[in-house]
Amino acid sequence: MTFSRSVCVFCGARPGQRPAYAAAARATGAMLAEEGWRLVYGAGDIGLMGEVARAAQAAGAATMGVIPTHLMQREVGKRDLGQLVITEDMHERKKVMFMNSDAIVVLPGGAGSLDEFFEVVTWAQIGLHRKPIFLLDTDGYWQTLMQLLNHVIAEGFADASLRDHFTAVADVAALRAGLRAALS
Structure with a gap:
């Protein structure tokens, strides 16, 4: 499938306590496909990562997963993606995901998702990107x-001005609108 833009999704390798988290992950994956955007994500097939990827694939989205060797078993590396990149470490994983995306979306997640969020926000704050x-x-x-x-x-x-480097949205409809405006 061809795609016009790539959206990096950072999210949990666990499902969280509320069914709404998984539902939002599935809706995000489907929305990316509907818009013709490629999903770039952490390549796991568990938790919210698995939910967003399976929904994106089911709806016809192009997919790219990036996972370090040491997490292939733990995060159940999804091997049926359009593109699977296996990195040596977490730092390379984040770099490859970031470099292959036009926008970043952070769904609920744990310490890893927070790390990813703070890294891309810090990079924006010091002028390294405007994604x-x-x-x-x-x-x-x-x-x-x-x-x-x-x-x-x-x-x-x-x-x-730190607040200017990210936008919080309440639901996938607002996320779609924000991404459309940002990626047009």
């Missing part, structure tokens, strides 16, 4: 993160 970054705030999942960032700003460790 749009979206937090999909399913059921208010990212509200405490946004409170923390407001605290960091209030305490003088970041400028208020």
Whole structure:
């Protein structure tokens, strides 16, 4: 399948506690296919990673998965993707995912998703890229993160412009609209 743009999705290798997280991951995967955008993600077939990938594939999206060798078994590396890249380490994984995407979307996730979010936001803050970054705030999942960032700003460790480097959206419809505007 041909694609016009690539969207990197960072998300959990676990499903989380709420069914809404998996539903949003599936809706995100389907939406990417409907828009003709390629999914670039961590290549796992478990948790929200598996949900977004299977939904994207089922709807006809092009897919690219990037996974380090040491996680192939743990994250059940998905081998039926359009493109599978196996890296030596996590740093290379993030770099390959970032370099092969036009926008970044962060779904609910754990420490890995937070690491990925903070890295791309930091890169934006210091002027290394201008790719749009979206937090999909399913059921208010990212509200405490946004409170923390407001605290960091209030305490003088970041400028208020930090908030300008990402957009929080409440649902997949708002995510679609934001991505369309950013990628047009």
